[in-house]
Amino acid sequence: MRIISSLAGLIAAVPLLSLASSSPDFTGVAHARRQRQDPCTLFASGGDDGPIFVDTLQRCDTVLIPPETTLSIATRMNTTGLSYKNIDLQGTIKFTPNMTYWIDNGFYFAFQDQIAFWILGGNDIKLFGGGTIDGSGQVWYDAFASNDTLLRPILLTIYQATNVAIEGINMINGPEWINFVNEGQGILYDGVNISAVSTSENPAKNTDGWDIYRSDNVVIINSQINNGDDCVSLKPNSTNIVASNLNCNGSHGISVGSLGQYAGEYDIVENFTSTNVRMANAENGARIKAFAGQGVGSGIVKNVTYSFFTESNVDNPLVIDQCYETTAEACAAYPSNVYIQDIWFDNFQGTSSGNEKSVVASLACSPDGRCSDINVNNITLTPPTQYGNATYTCQNVNVTGDAAYLFGDCATTGT
Ligand SMILES: *[C@@H]1O[C@H](CO)[C@@H](O)[C@H](O)[C@H]1NC(C)=O
Ligand SMILES: *[C@@H]1O[C@H](CO)[C@@H](O)[C@H](O)[C@H]1NC(C)=O
Ligand SMILES: *[C@@H]1O[C@H](CO)[C@@H](O)[C@H](O)[C@H]1NC(C)=O
Ligand SMILES: *[C@@H]1O[C@H](CO)[C@@H](O)[C@H](O)[C@H]1NC(C)=O
Ligand SMILES: *[C@@H]1O[C@H](CO)[C@@H](O)[C@H](O)[C@H]1NC(C)=O
């Protein structure tokens, strides 16, 4: 019975995934039904539960980790190449704080010099059950404070995967990025609660909620995130992405980019929607960033909509920065080769932190018309009262929409 209800859950994921433009294909599920076995239940062994977890996942269609069970994972887990699997995580999967082991043995990704505890991939995989993945992050937060080149493992990496649903799971104490979607297609996160918070004076740095890379059709919805870096970040080649109904606290915002970082690479972000986002105590709200200057890469950001953002105490509630980490002189001499076009910022309300004094929104583009079709509608953002009226700044951009007038000389429409 459990198996049938799990499959029903898997099929029920389809309408949610179809929020993005191309729907994943679950036609294999009926075929898989004939091959189902009873769930295999795992309990803690008292030692390293990594090898048995990997082995059980390969042998069984459904792996159950019951409530009150904490699997201790002391060795890296490669569970790529799976087909039709359910991971019913009611208890906890906890990675050991053995830094020397993980630094030497984490799965390495050259992109931004990352390592991972666990790579999960294949087709038709569901991870659900209300349980927790725990990264024992505190030792890493403390060690990073005195070694800023410390490699720290990503909590959960979905790697080379198609049709994956991760529903109703808690992710806590990730040492660095929490979720990495690398070469994935049709990946759903629904009801994922993230908490990466330090209990010492050393902050939980670089704890991005999600990083998406070389992936298509990824949906992140109905989730609560309390962390210390981007809430969601779209890295190079993220297409048809949804990040909606999110509650982000303490983050660096919902970010596209940074793009164009690496010479010779072409980075694409196309078709991204982020709606109904509450952003609190953050560095940024909605942000698009791209490098400029000599010897950088190129690319395009096309068709992005941010709407219904409610922000409070956010340093930069609405941002385009096409001269990211580039001086004004270098940006003028070498404008960004990442073009930014067809962008909507609609229905923003709330307050900035005052960190940028009265500035609540900034559209800073490279020269030569490299931002185009930038639209702003229905924006009411206010700084703390001591800074007076809100200021909206802009460079090298023509702004349209009913709130374009806020951007003064950059406005081409609006009242
Ligand atoms: C993971 O395991 C698969 C199958 O054994 C293997 O082909 C692959 O190279 C492994 N991946 C890594 C990163 O070790
Ligand atoms: C940490 O991992 C190393 C291997 O990298 C091992 O020798 C050591 O015993 C482990 N420490 C603990 C406390 O398990
Ligand atoms: C920082 O950590 C890395 C391991 O990620 C190590 O190779 C390096 O030696 C450490 N640096 C210092 C100054 O301890
Ligand atoms: C996530 O947080 C929400 C709101 O606090 C809660 O309703 C939900 O049950 C939590 N999800 C899990 C998997 O614990
Ligand atoms: C939200 O983030 C702020 C700043 O990081 C932190 O002080 C506060 O405790 C967080 N709120 C919750 C509910 O965790």
Ligand SMILES: *[C@@H]1O[C@H](CO)[C@@H](O)[C@H](O)[C@H]1NC(C)=O
């Ligand atoms: C992004 O996709 C384009 C088109 O397929 C490709 O040319 C480019 O190399 C990809 N870039 C990265 C960073 O993967």
Ligand SMILES: *[C@@H]1O[C@H](CO)[C@@H](O)[C@H](O)[C@H]1NC(C)=O
């Ligand atoms: C823009 O992206 C949205 C999804 O985010 C999609 O529904 C829409 O069709 C796209 N528009 C164009 C012109 O491609």
Ligand SMILES: *[C@@H]1O[C@H](CO)[C@@H](O)[C@H](O)[C@H]1NC(C)=O
């Ligand atoms: C963006 O969405 C449009 C409309 O659905 C589609 O035609 C186009 O192929 C999508 N772009 C990418 C890169 O998937």
Ligand SMILES: *[C@@H]1O[C@H](CO)[C@@H](O)[C@H](O)[C@H]1NC(C)=O
């Ligand atoms: C303007 O945006 C606010 C949310 O920021 C929303 O409540 C309101 O309905 C929007 N007004 C219009 C006319 O769309």
Ligand SMILES: *[C@@H]1O[C@H](CO)[C@@H](O)[C@H](O)[C@H]1NC(C)=O
């Ligand atoms: C703004 O529009 C005007 C008129 O179409 C055009 O001449 C100018 O180059 C545009 N500026 C930018 C920064 O796109």
Ligand SMILES: *[C@@H]1O[C@H](CO)[C@@H](O)[C@H](O)[C@H]1NC(C)=O
């Ligand atoms: C602030 O805006 C109000 C209403 O638009 C205006 O009357 C007032 O003069 C402005 N204050 C300053 C200091 O610009």
